[in-house]
Amino acid sequence: MANSKEPRVLAIILGGGKGTRLYPLTKERSKPAVPFGGKYRIVDIPISNCINSGYRKIYLLTQFNSASLHHHITSSYNFDHFSKGFVEILAAEQTLEHSGWFEGTADAVRKNMVHFRSQNPTHYIILSGDQLYRMDLKAFMDSHIASGADITIATTAVNERDATGFGIMKIDNKQAITEFIEKPSVDVLKSGNWKIPANARGDLPAEKEYLASMGIYIFNAKTMEEMLDNEFTDFGKEIIPRAIKNKKVNSYIFDGYWEDIGTIRSFYNSTLDLTLDHPPFNFYDADAPIYTHMRNLPPPKVNGAPHIENSLLTEGCMIINAKSITKSVIGVRTIIREGSELDGVITMGADFYENEEAKADNKKEGRPNIGIGKNCKIAKAIIDKDAAIGDNCSINVSGKVYPDGENKLDNGVSFYSSEGIIVIRKGAVIPSGTVI
Structure with a gap:
């Protein structure tokens, strides 16, 4: 009682x-x-x-x-x-x-x-x-x-x-x-x-x-x-x-x-x-777990990645022959393609996987698939959900300093900068070859 x-x-x-x-x-x-x-x-x-x-x-x-x-x-x-x-x-x-x-x-x-x-x-x-x-x-x-x-x-x-x-x-x-x-x-x-x-x-x-x-x-x-x-x-x-x-x-x-x-x-x-050897906030505490939405996704899939260091890979993500991932947090359903390098990057993942029909439509419209394309270099960035980043993109590795707030490139791509951190918006489309 x-x-x-x-x-x-x-x-x-x-x-x-x-x-x-x-x-x-x-x-x-x-x-x-x-x-x-x-x-x-x-x-x-x-x-x-x-x-x-x-x-x-x-x-x-x-x-x-x-x-x-x-x-x-x-x-x-x-x-x-x-x-x-x-x-x-x-x-x-x-x-x-x-x-x-x-x-x-x-x-x-x-x-x-x-x-x-x-x-x-x-x-x-x-x-x-x-x-x-x-x-x-x-x-x-x-x-x-x-x-x-x-x-x-x-x-x-x-x-x-x-x-x-x-x-x-x-x-x-x-x-x-x-x-x-x-x-x-x-x-x-x-x-x-x-x-x-x-x-x-x-x-x-x-x-x-x-x-x-x-x-x-x-x-x-x-x-x-x-x-x-x-x-x-x-x-x-x-x-x-x-x-x-x-x-x-x-x-x-x-x-x-x-x-x-x-x-x-x-x-x-x-x-x-969270990627540190002994993080100040530990998600791996059996006595006081952190609860969230159960998605029933498959485990992370790594098809070749010579260098993954101090990073978190969450369920449903796919690393397809990426070159390196360092001190990064990779969100659910994130896809990182061949030859790409991430250093100090937070990806929030995706709400869904694109099917073959959606990929065919993307190709027809010249739009990259959701995730990170081939041979990209990305550093000190937050990539919000469902962003589609094309091949050969360079984000925050050129050394250029952008003013805090909204920024827009000549090709129409917009992004947000905060104290040197680049934020790619939810659902953003970054065409192949873009340099930020």
Whole structure:
């Protein structure tokens, strides 16, 4: 028989806004739906953290480009009827009470409280949909309950340079949060005694002296209702600072790997870090697996490739006598043809294999087949889904530096550049011989 004192936890994953910092990967999909790690979506990370922690009542709040996300969720997460678990998307909607978009994180939760109350939770756990980390959320919840706090905020230690980009917490000797400041200057940090107290440091690295909010919260259900009984729209900027003055708010110091993958640069680096001998985020953890859509695809096929090093090859991909693949992540159904060289490349793969009829039509229209053609050289690039790259193409190996943003070649080919990383759009067609 279930313990009646066990907390009834409802998990809420925030899908984020328009995802402009991850553009063009978010041109046709929301941030949580962006493919990651060859076969996953970013949203699989927080959902898997919930499932592995025993929390199976999960709502995902979103309002931009939600079709791809909806398809992924419905095809990936189906619990049995006896567990009463679910992963359900709640998109912004018009009702008799409100007619606008979500105006912020707190506003998104407030506008969906009618759905949440029906689950009669004792606690809410608020998670972000675009972060890479593995956390035992039950340990987080146990710490919250043991502390007697109304709200607990997950925090991570950061160095002085990084602290200026986060919301920074000041805590006392019992890890109660006494003060909060949003993106402080270095001078403010040094003059305001914001460093982590010595007795709370544990084994934290010496250079990481400040506590940054991870945007992950636990609220007692009653406290959530009280804190949202207003018109404030954002947790980090408005609700949390107000709560610190009126409620017992504690810090839960997380000392594991955590990365906000909200920009092209962070997305690229975090993905390629997966190819390291000992990656900071390990998908090969039997005790805390990351779940995703089961595709029933065949295993990777390598028909000759003299040099494959520090790379991930996901199911359904075909390497047909490629010359070399180095520090790259090759997505599902990706086809790499004869003589091609990839170095530091992320391919998101394809949604389908082209049949012979489609290939014949491509040939008739002078269009390359989906995948990477023969004798291509590609470096420091992200190739989105269903892109068709012709033979003898050179991408990001000429040494030319392109301005950040949209770029267009004389032959009409368009691409996106971000800090030296070239992004080939979803469904893009790159004619044979193109040099980027």
